[in-house]
Structure formats: C-alpha cells, structure tokens
Amino acid sequence: MSSRLTIALDAMGGDRAPQMVIDGANIARKRFPDVQYLLFGDEPRLTPLLEKVPALKALCEIRHTPEFVANEDKPSVALRSGRRSSMRLAIDAVDTGDAAAVVSAGNTGALMAMAKVVLRMVPGIDRPAIASYFPTLRGESVMLDLGANVECDADNLVQFAIMGEVFARTVLGVTQPSIGLLNVGAEEQKGHEEVRTAAATLRDTDLPIRFHGFVEGNDITGGTVDVVVTDGFSGNIALKTAEGTAKLYSEFLRGAFRSSFIARVGYLFARHALNKVRKRIDPRRYNGALFLGLNGIVVKSHGGTDALGFANAIGVAIDMAANDFNSKIRAELEHLQSGAANRQAATG
C-alpha cells in the first residue's frame, strides 16, 4: 500500500458487523477519498461484501482471521486467548505502524485491555479514559471517562482533567478550556472522597488549568464547562441517559405530530427545521469515542450503531491521525509535567 493515511478496522466488531463496518467505510470513503483501510476479519465473509462496493474495495486490504472477540467475553479472557482476533490484530497494526489509527465497534472492555497491553500508557497517565464530545446549549463539550474505569481514585480524575483539557484545546479549538468535576452538587462538601480530593488538587494545582469546580448532570448539556470529568461509571450512565432522553423526546414529538390533522399540517411545514434538530442531536453524529492516554489512536464505536454512525467514528480516527493528536497530547503532558516539576523545584 502507498503512504496514504491508513486506518485499521475491526471488521467483526459491533452488533451488525461485518456488513455495518463495510457500509460505514463506504460512507467514510466518500468523505475522505484518500484514506485506505486494513480490514481485519473473516475473509470468506468480507470478500463478497466488498465485491459489491468496488470503489471501496480498491482502498481496502483484507487481513484474514477467523477469530473475533464476542460481546460477552471478559476482557481478561479476550486478552489471553484473543491474540489472533480481528480486534487484536487491528490494534497490533497501529503498534507496528501499518495503520495510523484503529476503529472497533466491538467489546469495549476487551478493546481497552488489548490497547493498554499493545500500545501502553503515555508516561504520567495511569489509566486510559474514554472521551467523546457532545452537543450543548453553547456549542460542544467533551466528557471523560465514559466507561473505561468503573472505579477511579482522585489521581485518575486529575489525570483525566489534564487529558480532557488538551483534547478540548487541540480538538475543539478552545483557547483556555474550563474544567468541571461531575458531582451531585456545587458545594465543596458534596460528593464522595475521590471527587472532593480531586477538586482540592485541581483547585490548588500550579498547572495552568482553568478549574471551574463541581458541575451537576444538567451542566453537561448546559455547556457550563468545556470539559466534564468523571469516573467511568457515572460518565457511562450520564452518556446513555442523555441518549435515552433524546430518544424519548423524539418519540413524544413523533406522537404529538400524529395526534391531529392540524398537527400533521404543522409537521409538513416544520419538517425541514425538525430534521435539522434531529441531526443535531443524533447520537450517530457523536459516535466514535477516543481512548485517551495510550501511545496510539484507538476509537471505539457504539456497538449498536449503523453504517452512518460507524462512518463518523472512522471520521474521528482520521481527524485524530491527520492532526497528529497523540503527539500533541504527549507533548502537552510533558510540558505540563515539567512545568509542574520546575515550579515544585523552585518552591521546594
């Protein structure tokens, strides 16, 4: 293959894989015609699907493996016995440099465990975090961790804050991003020990971080801060609750527009505007969560997504790779850490 940007795809991950993966790559192809793909998966299943989309086929190389990680596999099991799985080989391709990034809609825990072992952590970060951006009243914000770590100590939360800050700066383009710690109230004494200790650290730190303080669930979509930091348990629940609530609202709207003849007429006039709203909050639009803190770009797609959502996840991977995001985050972390060390030495 040429020197063009290459993305590794776990062709067997996701509820509707491999069809959804091929279709997603085909949508991404139209947006990013210069990108190539390494497809990891079962060749006898993939080849006939690719035959139907010759333009995509020309950009793909299949790397055959009959093995794949199942959704119900424990991460530890996947790690031990999944060395020849489509997911693992796709991650390996990032490590060897064959691909600039990997995208998988498979088992999140397995993907995280494998990515940690293969790509290892950036120095100064103990645990990876899953980050994604989402729409708010004021634009877009980023939240992490969305489910990598169900339990986090204060140090983890502080590291997530640093990574989220760099993400907001380099990806969202915010000059001095504000950071909020998700909690059950804004007052200092609220919440459990981990968030209180993390808040104290972020409040007193020498790092050039704009720490807003605690934020609550409604601040997430309110856009109160640019970066919402939380543990993976609460973050995952918040993310999925937001998705579920948007769906509820959509369904209620659908019902309302069907409830009378006049409402149906109103729908005809308002259809175009309503579709814009629907697109603006479509979870597929925000599909593609980044694993932050690894020496390599790993993008996790929602397992239940469709081709359009998967194409967006591919888009996130391409954006990150094209902008050399990981070098930036590593440089920023080193800069922040050496700055902190210098200040500590100066005052110590």
Added chain:
Amino acid sequence: MSSRLTIALDAMGGDRAPQMVIDGANIARKRFPDVQYLLFGDEPRLTPLLEKVPALKALCEIRHTPEFVANEDKPSVALRSGRRSSMRLAIDAVDTGDAAAVVSAGNTGALMAMAKVVLRMVPGIDRPAIASYFPTLRGESVMLDLGANVECDADNLVQFAIMGEVFARTVLGVTQPSIGLLNVGAEEQKGHEEVRTAAATLRDTDLPIRFHGFVEGNDITGGTVDVVVTDGFSGNIALKTAEGTAKLYSEFLRGAFRSSFIARVGYLFARHALNKVRKRIDPRRYNGALFLGLNGIVVKSHGGTDALGFANAIGVAIDMAANDFNSKIRAELEHLQSGAANRQAATG
C-alpha cells in the same frame, strides 16, 4: 384546626422562597380544596404574602420562626444548630401528628439528616432513599436513590429495590413491578463490586421480586423496568442529565422553529401538539421526590422550582398521605421480611 388533611410546609426553603411556597400552596389549594397547611417560617415576611391570597390564608396557620437552613449549610451543622429552623419544625410537626406530611424545597442533605433523626428509619431499612417517578417510552417508572447516599453498599441497594418495588406497586399501580439495577452494561461481570453483589442477592432471593438484572442509562427513559435502583451519586447525575438533555432538545426545537418563515408557519399549526409534549416532559410535573424508608412522609421539592413545581410536590405529599402510603410500605416490608424469615427457617 379541624381533622382535615394537614401538610407542613417549610416556607423558607427553595431559591425563590417564601413567595414561591405561598404561590405553590395557592395552586395546590385549587386542586385539593380540603387540605390545610402549616407554614413554618418568618411571620413578618409570610403574613403580607398571605394577605394577598385570602382563600389560601383561610387554610393556613403560620408557625413563626426566624431561623432557617441555608443551602450551603452542612447537614451536620443544620442538625446541631437548626432545631428552631423552619425545616426542622416542619418535620417535627409530622412526628407529633400535627401534619400528615412535610414538603420542603430546602437543602436536601439537611432535610434528610433531620428527617432521619426526628422520624427514624423503618425497621429493616438502614438508609433512606430519595425516589421519584418520571416519564418513559412505556409510561412511568420510579428511580431511587436520587441523591440521599453518595455511596451505597450492596445491602443498601437491595433494600432500595424492595422499597422501590412497593412504591411501584402502591403508587404506580403496577401488579408485579420489574426491578433493574443501573450499571454500565447488562453482562454479569460488568460494574463495581457493590452492584454485582446486589445483583447476585436479588437474583437468588426468596423474595417475590421480579428482578430483571442490570439496566443501562438509556433503559431509564426506555421504560425497560418499572423500578431503576442505583446509588445516590449515579442516580442524581442520571436525573439531572435527563433534565438537562430535555432542556437542550427544547432549546434546539425553539431555535429550529424560528429559523425560517415556513418553520414559523409550521409552529403555528403544531403549537398545540408541541405544548402537550413540553408538558409531558416538564420536570416541574415530576417535581416532588419522596424520602423512602422513614416513619413519616417527607417530600423534597427541587430547590430551583417555581410555584407550579412546588404545587406538584405538595400534590405528591397529599397523594402519599391520603393513600396512607407509609403504612403500606411498612406492612409490605414486614410481610416480605417475615416471608423471607419463614422460608429461611423452613429451608434452614
């Protein structure tokens, strides 16, 4: 006062108290003309407000106290030094039997701490939980804990499941409510130890409980189960995230309908249907969270609510008191516990 149902109101609790409390009681008066109120708060401030609503004034008795619990007070401080506060005296009125229930929009932690000390726990329940119902794709469900306990062990979660089950049966009228434990995935190995242990207990229990298993954030509004059980940290974040997301959607809609002339025309036709949707998801409609597990009915209103929201919280208190909910929940708990003890004795 007569033997009519009497509700104690903390007139000084809430961002817009006491005006909001008086206005809320006045809305509630029109819905429940036979109910009387004990207003706890600063008489010189309350009297002129009541003068303006003579019909309400006739149903109210002011119990003067100049003291009140501030929003930023720590629960422990409020407990020690707030014995003459409007909040505490309103709770005391439930204990003495002067009132059938208490409603406060004040400091949640203080209200909970005081209610625990004054009213004490129902035997078999270690900690109170905050419960509320909310709209779903399939009707209405109940979730608890919404913020009373930021950390919960497995036993607490199991007790919440039992209380939620009784709540769904007696309040929502569901014959055999299904119970789900909120987690980051449906698989058995997902989540932290507390939810896994609680799930194992609920799965193996002899109690006649229909345990569905783990549910995720999107299942809350999806209506997958009748009762969603979680710790107070995640529950509070989920609740507020849902409120924030609904608000985001509403704002996006508002913007869309203003975006073009045709959309404005559409709005005119669809206005009636849209208002129905707005009402259906209006958080004020679901305002009024119950503190479960106490020997007395305590309803917490959102601190930032308006008169309409506060009136709904009063409505919850009246419903609970009129249906003698607390006796039912206590009887159910005793029944469940003696049943469990009998089964244990039989098999032991």
